[in-house]
Amino acid sequence: MEVETLSCTAWRFIHHFGEMGSRWGISRTVGQIYALLYISPEPLNADDLAHLLTFSRSNVSIGLKELQSWRLLRSEYRAGDRREYFRAPEDVWEIFRTLADERRRREVEPTLTVLRECLLESATTPHGEHVLNRLQAMHDLISMSNDWFLDIQKLSTDDLTSLMRLGSQAQKLLQAKNRLLSFMRSEEQPDTSSN
Amino acid sequence: MEVETLSCTAWRFIHHFGEMGSRWGISRTVGQIYALLYISPEPLNADDLAHLLTFSRSNVSIGLKELQSWRLLRSEYRAGDRREYFRAPEDVWEIFRTLADERRRREVEPTLTVLRECLLESATTPHGEHVLNRLQAMHDLISMSNDWFLDIQKLSTDDLTSLMRLGSQAQKLLQAKNRLLSFMRSEEQPDTSSN
DNA sequence: GCGAACTTTCAAGGATTTTTGAAATTTGTG
DNA sequence: CACAAATTTCAAAAATCCTTGAAAGTTCGC
Incomplete structure (x- = not known):
């Protein structure tokens, strides 16, 4: 049997993620639905969600559809019950990786495309040339971050956390490697440099 | 004398960043104002912005105030002109660092506070215990990312780019260091390990 | 301190996005 | 195939967010 109400702590968390969602281009409803699925010990169906969050059934349906388009849901069925049960992946890192990758695909890639198309134009005035230089600088930053993310994303959660713990220390390690x-x-060639 | 109209390329860029802004919790107006300031070779005043983007003067005023609260503007005055002229910082990396840091302060820090306050509660049911475990996992991820960002942010643009170019290779470097x-x-102590 | 040049605030109107109940559609079962 | 259970769609209502002109507020030179 399902829990009928949300604990005070659970509600606080769900409410906060609804607010955060609305600052990040995800609607409040969707944020709250995902927060609830994230903390729930067992999968929930659409009726459970509508009841616990006091949203209409159709609102929940739209929210779930959106979350699925972000590839953030797992779903399953139970014997003797035709309703679909949803849950969030166990691993928070997996959730964030998926979220980041989906944003990359939806927002970063199209932005790079626009910038590249703009850069195909050639400048006819000094003013126009300055604009292209600025677009180029932004393109280079975004392109580099995009490549970096694609590269980093391949790491396992363990490797990623050890790399993050290293943080800016990695920079020193890099310098040490270069010196070495x-x-x-x-x-090998003692005479090449006079330094 | 100011340019009277926007080139097609400039308009495309500005329009796209208005759209992107609206997906990232920044209004369309603010996105467009900043895009225009970013590509403009010379600082612009509020009237220039209102005229070029065909926004009302008051709308521009509100947008500029918001951009200032994000610490994204530089401003200056000209001799014999009482109007304030605005521009974006030259360095795109500086812009992104500021943006990221401001979001960190506005969204990540408060989220960590909420999570920590929730975690002070103690579980009275197995269900409640599961909730706390999930909150703890999310807290740990966000807290670690936050620390990582604060650490990384200290690097110069050059160091940061070389670190990004290294990407996941840094992981291998880290493993090499550990082996070494x-x-x-x-x-030093040949007998300690029997490996 | 006055007035002109700018800037900001504010309440109202407009536009966009969310939410909903009802109707339509799909899906599994006998 | 027909039904019942569950889900989705849709047009309208509700809520939220944006935009604006007019009025109030600032700031500077005289």
Whole structure:
């Protein structure tokens, strides 16, 4: 049997994620539905969601459809029950990875396309040339971040967390590697550089 | 003398960023104002913006106020002209860093606060315990990302780009470092490990 | 301190987005 | 195939967010 009401803590969390969702291009309803699915110990059907969150059935249906388009739901059926039961993936990292990748596909890729198309134009005035330089700079930043994300996304959760824990220390490691390489090169060819 | 109209390319870019802004919790107007300031070779005043984008003067005023609250504008005055002229910072990376940091302060920090307050409650049921476990997992992810960002943010643009170019390769570098360290330890104390 | 040049505020109107109940559609079962 | 159970669609109502002109507020030079 399902729980009939939400605990105070659960409600606080759900409410906050509804608000956050609305600042991130996801409607309040969708944010709340996902927050509830995220904390629920067992999968819920659309009626459960409508009842617990006091939304209309159709609103829940629209919200679930949207969440599915973000690939954020798992669903299953139960014996002797024709209703579909939904849940969020167990692993929070997986959820965030999916979310980030979907935003990348929906927003970053189209933005890169627009920038690239704009950059095909050639400048006829100094003013126009400045505009193209600015677009190029933005293109380079977004393109690089996009590539970086695609690369990073391949890592397992464990590798990703160890890399994040390293943080800016990685920079020092990189410098150390470069020093080591140039040292090894100078050992091989002691006369190449007069430094 | 100011340019009277926007080129086709400029308009395309501005329009696209207005749309993107509206998907990211920034209104269309604010997105367009910032896009125009970003590509403009010279600073613009509020009247220029209202005229070029065909917004009302008051709408521009509200938009500029919002952009200032995001710390995204530089402003200056000209001799013999009492109007304030605005521009975006030259460096795109600086712009994105500021944007990310402001979102972190406005959205991530409050979310961590809510999660921490929820986690102070103690579970009285198995159901409640599951909820707390889920909140803890989300807290840990967000907290770690937040720390990572604060750490990364200190890097110069050059260091940051070289780190991004390294991407997931950094992971291999990290593993190499660990192997090197454990090798050096085993050299010091050959009998500690039987491996 | 006055007036002109700018800027901001505000309440009203407009536009867009959300939410809903009712109707239509789909799906599984006998 | 016909039904009942569940889901989705849709047009309208509700809520929210944007935009504006007019009025109030600031700031500067005289």
